[in-house]
Amino acid sequence: MDSSRAQSSGAxxxxxxxxxxxxxxxxxxxxSTISKVLKKGWYILGDECKLFESEFANYIGVKYGVGVGSGxxxxxxxxxxxxxxxxxxxxxxxxxxxxxxxxxxxxxATPVFVDIEPNYYTLDPSKIEKVISPKTKAIVPVHLYxxxxxIIPIVEIARKYKLKVIEDCAQAHxxxxxxxxxxxxxxxxxxxxxPTKNLGAxxxxxxxxxxxxxxxxxxxxxxxxxxxxxxxxxxSGWNTRLDELQAAxxxxxxxxxxxxxxxxxxxxxxxxQLLEKFDIVLPKIRNKSTHVHHLYVISSSKRDSLQKYLxxxxxxxxxxxxxxxxxxxxxxxxxxxxxxxxxxENAAKEILSLPMYPELGxxxxxxxxxxxxxxxxxxx
Numbered sequence: 001m002d003s004s005r006a007q008s009s010g011a012x013x014x015x016x017x018x019x020x021x022x023x024x025x026x027x028x029x030x031x032s033t034i035s036k037v038l039k040k041g042w043y044i045l046g047d048e049c050k051l052f053e054s055e056f057a058n059y060i061g062v063k064y065g066v067g068v069g070s071g072x073x074x075x076x077x078x079x080x081x082x083x084x085x086x087x088x089x090x091x092x093x094x095x096x097x098x099x100x101x102x103x104x105x106x107x108x109a110t111p112v113f114v115d116i117e118p119n120y121y122t123l124d125p126s127k128i129e130k131v132i133s134p135k136t137k138a139i140v141p142v143h144l145y146x147x148x149x150x151i152i153p154i155v156e157i158a159r160k161y162k163l164k165v166i167e168d169c170a171q172a173h174x175x176x177x178x179x180x181x182x183x184x185x186x187x188x189x190x191x192x193x194x195p196t197k198n199l200g201a202x203x204x205x206x207x208x209x210x211x212x213x214x215x216x217x218x219x220x221x222x223x224x225x226x227x228x229x230x231x232x233x234x235x236s237g238w239n240t241r242l243d244e245l246q247a248a249x250x251x252x253x254x255x256x257x258x259x260x261x262x263x264x265x266x267x268x269x270x271x272x273q274l275l276e277k278f279d280i281v282l283p284k285i286r287n288k289s290t291h292v293h294h295l296y297v298i299s300s301s302k303r304d305s306l307q308k309y310l311x312x313x314x315x316x317x318x319x320x321x322x323x324x325x326x327x328x329x330x331x332x333x334x335x336x337x338x339x340x341x342x343x344x345e346n347a348a349k350e351i352l353s354l355p356m357y358p359e360l361g362x363x364x365x366x367x368x369x370x371x372x373x374x375x376x377x378x379x380x
């Protein structure tokens with residue numbers, strides 16, 4: 001392979017993700033849809049939101065969807081709708097976006113960390129029971145990078161101890177575990193529609209999904225001031241609503257989500273083929289699971305040098321996530337479990353996300369592989 005393609009004069013940066021390319025691939029339909037919504041004159045909690053809630057819930061395989069302002073708010077609403085309150089404990093991982101922990105804190109509850117599995121970077125079910133206490137109210141497993149967490153044993157443990165399971169599906173739109181989509185296993189689940197997600201809006205957005213009618217009802221009250229009827233608060237709540245424009249855009253993009261995920265899978269397989277001979281740990285896929293490859297995450301003891309070399313050659317590779325939540329300044333060893341996260345801490349030192357999005361061209365992918373090959377040869 002020849003790395004000159006990546007180094008050619010004037011070559012554009014190869015992005016790690018590219019929401020603009022995603023928009024351009026749907027531009028005509030999105031522009032037409034936006035125009036129709038604007039001309040309706042109804043911009044908050046109208047027909048587009050209702051239709052998207054129904055369509056997305058049906059796609060996941062559950063009865064109810066509740067659209068909100070962001071993925072973080074979707075988890076906040078989910079936790080509150082399940083009765084999580086100040087003084088409760090919620091089990092989750094530190095190897096996640098800080099949003100997971102921030103939402104738990106918003107309820108007044110306390111996160112309790114458990115370590116991850118080394119091969120899949122998701123919550124290790126074997127480590128849950130030892131941190132359960134009388135204060136434990138829920139478990140939030142994170143389906144990370146597009147990889148399903150080992151959800152069946154997690155649900156079994158939760159049922160044993162009468163805990164709620166709230167699935168973090170912010171990076172796993174369409175992923176499947178044992179023939180069912182993630183988001184349909186727990187009591188409730190939530191999704192982010194941040195622009196870089198597999199199903200991304202052109203702004204912020206999120207959704208909570210569930211089969212439980214009472215939880216869905218609670219969520220609808222919470223997202224809009226507790227209104228069962230307009231201007232009359234039957235319970236406390238706040239303002240977090242998925243607007244009509246974003247719902248309409250997401251309806252357009254939902255139609256091609258499975259196709260886009262298939263493209264991601266092909267790109268990942270190509271990466272595997274090109275990189276397997278190097279001293280790099282490639283992503284593994286859990287047995288009986290469908291990984292949707294939100295990110296293509298490799299692991300290398302030379303991560304920092306490799307990332308720098310890629311950048312010098314016009315390739316943006318990011319780290320998801322460079323600092324585990326429990327080691328960040330705002331949360332430094334603040335919660336239970338922080339001293340037993342060796343796998344999490346080791347992973348954070350070596351992981352690197354390579355460019356991955358459906359519009360990534362084969363030549364661009366080859367450029368990435370070429371540059372990695374050159375780096376590995378130079379640093380052998």
